[in-house]
Structure formats: C-alpha cells, structure tokens
Amino acid sequence: MSTGEKFIQMFIAIAVFFAVVAVILLATQRMRSRTGELAQAAAFVLPAVLLIGVGLLYPAATSIYQSLFDKTGDGFVGLDNYQTIFTDSEQLLVLRNTAAWVILVPIVSTAIGLIYAVLIDRSRFEKFAKALIFLPMAISLVGASIIWKFVYDYRDPTQDQIGVANAVLKGLGLDTYKFLLNDPWNTFFLIIILIWVQVGFAMTILSASIKAIPDDMIEAAKLDGATGMQQFRHITVPSIRPSLIVVVTTISITTLKAFDIVRTTTGGNFDTSVLAYQFYVEYFRSYNQGLATAIAVLIFLLVMPIVIYNVRQMRKLEAR
Amino acid sequence: MTTTNPDLGALETDAPGPEPVSTSAHRALTSPWASIAAVVIAVLWTIPTLGLFITSFRPESDITSSGWWKIFTNPSFTMSNYDQVLHGSDTKLTTYFVNSIVITLPAVIIPISIATLAAYAFVWMKFPGRDLLFVAIFALQIVPIQVTLIPLLKLYVHPPLNLMPLAGPDAPGGGFYTLWLSHTIFALPLAIYLLHNFMSQIPGELIESARVDGAGHVQIFTRIMLPLMAPAIAAFGILQFLWVWNDLLVAITFGSPTTFPLTARLAELSGTRGNDWFLLSAGAFVSLVIPLIVFLSLQRYFVRGLLAGSVKG
Missing domain, CATH: 1.10.3720.10 (MetI-like)
Incomplete structure (x- = not known):
C-alpha cells in the first residue's frame, strides 16, 4: 500500500468512527421520555462496554481456560503447564x-x-x-x-x-x-x-x-x-x-x-x-x-x- | 492505574514563589556533596542518549574505529546515516514512520472519544446497573494485555458469525484495523476511569441548571463538558499517544511487516544488523523525534497525565 493510500485508510477510519458516533447521538438526542433516557445512556456507554467485553473480558477468560490445555489447545492437561513453569x-x-x-x-x-x-x-x-x-x-x-x-x-x-x-x-x-x-x-x-x-x-x-x-x-x-x-x-x-x-x-x-x-x-x-x-x-x-x-x-x-x-x-x- | 490528585500537576510547574519556609530545610541538606551527587546523576542519565545522538551524525568509518567522545577532539559530521536509514532500500524507515503515524492517530482519537462518552454517562446519567458496570470496568484494569493477546488474535483471524476477518492477506484497511481496535480496547478501562475521576469534580449544579434550561445530554456533553474536560483529555491523549507510538508488543502481535511501526522495524534491525551502529543510531533518533517533540512542547500536560495515571493493560 502506498503512503497516500495508508493516509486515506486512516482518514476513512476516523471519519467512519465520527459519523457513527454522530448518528447515534443525533438519533437519541430528541428522546426525553424514560425509555429515551435509557436509550441515550446506552448510546453513550455501549460502545465502550462492548469493546471491553469482547476485547478484554472474553479473551482473558479464554486464556485462563486455554492454559489448562496442551500445546495445540486440544488435549486437556489440567495444571501441567503451571507445573512446567515451576519445575x-x-x-x-x-x-x-x-x-x-x-x-x-x-x-x-x-x-x-x-x-x-x-x-x-x-x-x-x-x-x-x-x-x-x-x-x-x-x-x-x-x-x-x-x-x-x-x-x-x-x-x-x-x-x-x-x-x-x-x-x-x-x-x-x-x-x-x-x-x-x-x-x-x-x-x-x-x-x-x-x-x-x-x-x-x-x-x-x-x-x-x-x-x-x-x-x-x-x-x-x-x-x-x-x-x-x-x-x-x-x-x-x-x-x-x-x-x-x-x-x-x-x-x-x-x-x-x-x-x-x-x-x-x-x-x-x-x-x-x-x-x-x-x-x-x-x-x-x-x-x-x-x-x-x-x-x-x-x-x-x-x-x-x-x-x-x-x-x-x-x-x-x-x-x- | 495510578491516580493521585490531579491538582498536583499545578505544583509541578510552579515557579519558586516568595522565599518558602522549607528553603532553609533544603539548604540544610544542600552540602556541596549533595550538589555533586545531583550533577553526577544528571550526567549519568544523559550520557547514553547523548552518545548515540552524536554517533548518528558521525561517518560510518569513524563510528567503527573510535568512540563518539573523540568527536570533541576530531570533529566530523555527516547526514548520510539519516539519508540512508530513511531512504536506503534495505531500511526505508520513511515507510515505517508513515505506519507509526497511521497507527497512532486513530488509536488516540477513537478510544478517547469513546471513553469520554462513557465517562459522561457513568457520572451524569442514570441507568440500571450503572455502578456495577463502572466497578467492573475499573476492575478490568488489572488484566495484563498478555492474557488477552492470543484469544484476541484468533478473533481477528476467525471471527464468529461469518464476519469479515480483520487480519490476514485480505484484511480491510491494509490490516491497520486490528491495531486500531486493539489499542482502543486496551486504552478504554484506564481512560474511562481517569476521565470519570476528572468529570466527577465538575460541579453538579452546572449540569442541573443546564438541564433546567432544557438542554439535553448531547448538548451538555458537547457544549459544556468537552470544553471543561479539555485539559484532562489532552493529558490522557498525550499518554496514550506515547504508549501507542512506543508500543512494540501490540504491533508485532497483531501487525504484519506491511503495517509495522518504527519500533517493530527498529527491533528487527537491532537483531539483524546489530553492529551497524550508523544505521541503528540514526534509526533510533528517527523513532525518538516525534515523542521528544511532543514531550518537550507539552511537558505540562504530560506531567499532569502522569500524575493522574501511568500504567495500563
């Protein structure tokens, strides 16, 4: 990819991001009812919560689980890997x-x-x-x-x-x-x-x-x-x-x-x-x-x- | 992770005011030996960087035949090391310099925007499970990024629900999305926590009166909160900028040789051309120049950010 194309990709990413945020904010702005309040809160919080859930919580839990398996991740070995670390x-x-x-x-x-x-x-x-x-x-x-x-x-x-x-x-x-x-x-x-x-x-x-x-x-x-x-x-x-x-x-x-x-x-x-x-x-x-x-x-x-x-x-x- | 009172930042840059009482205490400590000790530490801390910096301007033959300190008795300077490291076909650091910029800008702008929104909601909006959710995010700061790397990499390569893979030969956006996303994810818990701390110091009456005047959350957020939060956002932005620019682990885990930033390329050179100091010295300073400019020009914010929070993922 050329330098120009990379910068274009970068601007696209930022522009898309802001467009999505703007749409979400505008869509929830007019709501004043109780459900509206909730929808607004969701619009503010959900992007962060989803990213953290998928990108941190799920991988961390998976890692802990995977650490009980062998090299390829297929065979269950219990705490053998931990034993290896300490022996x-x-x-x-x-x-x-x-x-x-x-x-x-x-x-x-x-x-x-x-x-x-x-x-x-x-x-x-x-x-x-x-x-x-x-x-x-x-x-x-x-x-x-x-x-x-x-x-x-x-x-x-x-x-x-x-x-x-x-x-x-x-x-x-x-x-x-x-x-x-x-x-x-x-x-x-x-x-x-x-x-x-x-x-x-x-x-x-x-x-x-x-x-x-x-x-x-x-x-x-x-x-x-x-x-x-x-x-x-x-x-x-x-x-x-x-x-x-x-x-x-x-x-x-x-x-x-x-x-x-x-x-x-x-x-x-x-x-x-x-x-x-x-x-x-x-x-x-x-x-x-x-x-x-x-x-x-x-x-x-x-x-x-x-x-x-x-x-x-x-x-x-x-x-x- | 660390959070001390952000006001400490003001103390940092304060000019010495009217003769403070504790000066006498300081004087008592200040023997000539103390001054010498301070100078020794300062010199020891500066020499390594200075040595490599001088080396980067010396001709290759000089570098290999004599120490950099000989430049004071036998001066000779050249820019050819920089020319070669930037444009030479085997190093081409300009390409990686571009990659560093392309990776860093979205990886700073996007997480800060998302985190500011979330922090606003956690402080000023009411919704069920708010406190629990905030504590959970706060607690997730303890997850070291190593724990997340392998499963996250698998998600990028084989995403569920037939979504488009973000890594691999046909990756969208030239493969940069994995880096942007990963840096965003790893920045969020700390960013939300810090911005939440700053935001909860803003007086509630300000928000209440705006609400009474009929302003919605979006208006309050964009018209009142963003301007008030600017210093805090700048402080975190600089920290995040330096983290991403200086990062190696995320870059080599999720990136590919076409998306490698300067740090990854430099680490490669250090392995393959470990004795070519004319390349390594110039290369190191090419990678240092942007963070150093940011650091020197925005030191005030940098220190404030550091006092507010310094460890993540």
Whole structure:
C-alpha cells in the first residue's frame, strides 16, 4: 500500500468512527421520555462496554481456560503447564530473572528518584534538571535498549572501544567485559535500562508530593534543631510514604509486563529471558499455546495483588 | 492505574514563589556533596542518549574505529546515516514512520472519544446497573494485555458469525484495523476511569441548571463538558499517544511487516544488523523525534497525565 493510500485508510477510519458516533447521538438526542433516557445512556456507554467485553473480558477468560490445555489447545492437561513453569529448568531461570527485575527495578528507581527529587528541590535549575532525568520516559523501550546496547558495546581489550562502559573499564586499566553475554550479571545490566527509564517517573511523582508537605511542619522541625538528614528521615519520608508506595507498586506492575528490553537486546538468549518475554517465545516461536497462556495467567496472578494494593493506597492518597 | 490528585500537576510547574519556609530545610541538606551527587546523576542519565545522538551524525568509518567522545577532539559530521536509514532500500524507515503515524492517530482519537462518552454517562446519567458496570470496568484494569493477546488474535483471524476477518492477506484497511481496535480496547478501562475521576469534580449544579434550561445530554456533553474536560483529555491523549507510538508488543502481535511501526522495524534491525551502529543510531533518533517533540512542547500536560495515571493493560 502506498503512503497516500495508508493516509486515506486512516482518514476513512476516523471519519467512519465520527459519523457513527454522530448518528447515534443525533438519533437519541430528541428522546426525553424514560425509555429515551435509557436509550441515550446506552448510546453513550455501549460502545465502550462492548469493546471491553469482547476485547478484554472474553479473551482473558479464554486464556485462563486455554492454559489448562496442551500445546495445540486440544488435549486437556489440567495444571501441567503451571507445573512446567515451576519445575522445568529453563522456566525456573525465567522465574529467577523475573524476580530480580521485579525486586530491583522498583526499589532502585524509587530510591534514586527520591534522592534526586530532594537534591534538586527548589534549586535554581530544577526545571532543567528534571527534564534531563525525565526525558527517557518519552523514549520507547526499543529506543532505550538500542541506546544502552551501544553503551555496552564490547570489543577486544586491545582495540579502541566504542562503548562508553568498556571505554571506562579500559581507562581504569581493567579488561573489557561482555555486559550482555555473561550470565548471570547480564540480567543486571538489562535491569539498569529499565531503571534508567523509570527514575523519571518516580522523581516526578515524589517531587510533587515533597512540594505538598506543609511548610509549618518543616519549620517546626527546624525550630527543634533537626538537621537536614533528620528532616529527611523523620519529616520528608513519612510525609510522602503513600506516594512512595504508589510509585513502587506502579513500577513493579510496569516491570512485570515489560518485554521489549529483553527482546531487543539479547532476544532472551544468554539466560536473560523474563516471564513477559517467555510468553511471547512460547507462543510465537515454540507454538506452545498451553504454556504461553499459562505464563500469561501467571503474570495476571502476580500483577493482581500489586494492582489491588496500589489502588487502595491511591484511594488513601486521594482521601487526604 | 495510578491516580493521585490531579491538582498536583499545578505544583509541578510552579515557579519558586516568595522565599518558602522549607528553603532553609533544603539548604540544610544542600552540602556541596549533595550538589555533586545531583550533577553526577544528571550526567549519568544523559550520557547514553547523548552518545548515540552524536554517533548518528558521525561517518560510518569513524563510528567503527573510535568512540563518539573523540568527536570533541576530531570533529566530523555527516547526514548520510539519516539519508540512508530513511531512504536506503534495505531500511526505508520513511515507510515505517508513515505506519507509526497511521497507527497512532486513530488509536488516540477513537478510544478517547469513546471513553469520554462513557465517562459522561457513568457520572451524569442514570441507568440500571450503572455502578456495577463502572466497578467492573475499573476492575478490568488489572488484566495484563498478555492474557488477552492470543484469544484476541484468533478473533481477528476467525471471527464468529461469518464476519469479515480483520487480519490476514485480505484484511480491510491494509490490516491497520486490528491495531486500531486493539489499542482502543486496551486504552478504554484506564481512560474511562481517569476521565470519570476528572468529570466527577465538575460541579453538579452546572449540569442541573443546564438541564433546567432544557438542554439535553448531547448538548451538555458537547457544549459544556468537552470544553471543561479539555485539559484532562489532552493529558490522557498525550499518554496514550506515547504508549501507542512506543508500543512494540501490540504491533508485532497483531501487525504484519506491511503495517509495522518504527519500533517493530527498529527491533528487527537491532537483531539483524546489530553492529551497524550508523544505521541503528540514526534509526533510533528517527523513532525518538516525534515523542521528544511532543514531550518537550507539552511537558505540562504530560506531567499532569502522569500524575493522574501511568500504567495500563
């Protein structure tokens, strides 16, 4: 399809969509009776409800059902796929890596984001300093992966290095290192990529809640002779505790679902795969539908309690 | 998913006002070491992007023979990397750039329109099962998109009731409908929830008096609600824009090589031409330029959207 044709298709899609919406609204506009009210409500709500029902609810239920079947989806195998996830050595490695990601990314990102937010709070360059850290948030994980693959570029120690990381190692007189190849530390170097992206998010949210701490609280602490460090520990951190929890849980959820980094940097090789990527591999490469859906359901089960906790914390935050 | 008070967004961009009390607290923390730490973090965060950016303007022979930091002692620049990555027959990123635009615009406009309508009904209309339905949609935010992909793909390929398949060689609209629909579906729960939150903050008297004056829901929606909701819609619109533009999973699951966006093509190049940094560096920045422009020009809304909600599907 040519460029022009693609744009025409795009405009057709948007135009058709708006035409349908307009017709629905106009058709129900004149109704003022009780049934009219109902028809209007249906016109407003049904498009969303139908899409969510067909596109989310039905597929999620089907996936849970399919995870009890074999590769092709024909033979019932009970919980065998789940057993595979927790016993097969390849899958256990995936679980180990996923655990490393889910523990490190939220904690380290939040810690760095918090420290940075405090350091630059009300400084002269605050806006600029924030933009620098925040910029990676606008970049796709594919783009971020390529940026970091270049940082990690490996060459023999005798050659001129083109990757910053190995250039630094060489400058310090050390051997160059295969950052993406050497298990198990390669997972750690991939984790750095997502931390690099997520710190901006943590900093933004935490910075906003630091600014919301009432001035008189800090003034009181100061009158009591609290040092900067004491203020940080006894005033700042407790005051922004709910935001801290929201940030940590939100980043955990993102981390559990992120598959782009592993796919772009190592393709899951060298023992770096994680659940979200393994799902993709099992379905699209190994054609094992049962195992793939079981992994997806496992992600679902892992995400669910974090989301529920996250939402409850957010409610508290809003209520204040 | 995350929702904090949207008003926090205002704090974000506030200029430092009259000497605040807490400045003294801040000063207490600000030792020279603290400033150094801040600068170190800022530099560490910037170097990776800067390195690849500089690399994208260096001649291929320079890229492979020396580090990008050598440009400061031995400057030489070229645009040929960009020329090749955009128009070269083996990369042709212009094609994928077009795909990204064609995928993204409807995938932002359509879900926001549907979600605004639904949110309006959930806040201002009365119908049986309203609260139950809203809670159900709210709860469905916990479904990770991985759980939905395989059954959804099957629905597109073999739809029930002899409907037209949306995927495959004879797909309508060049195969873009699967992407538009999927992005729309995945955006809806969060969009409805956030817009519902914003909308319920609008005073009810405003709506009541309009009703008394004889305005119908459609008029209230288009004349009163849409203008009032513009900032919230913009905030969510930017988030959705960045999600769709930067998405890889939905694109490679439901798309085909003819509908791949930049991210999918770039991921491919990273696999097949992983050491051709003259291509990868320029390619990466071709894919980054639009989100960066959006980010830099609409940062205010972006931050507000982020404070309101950041995780979906």
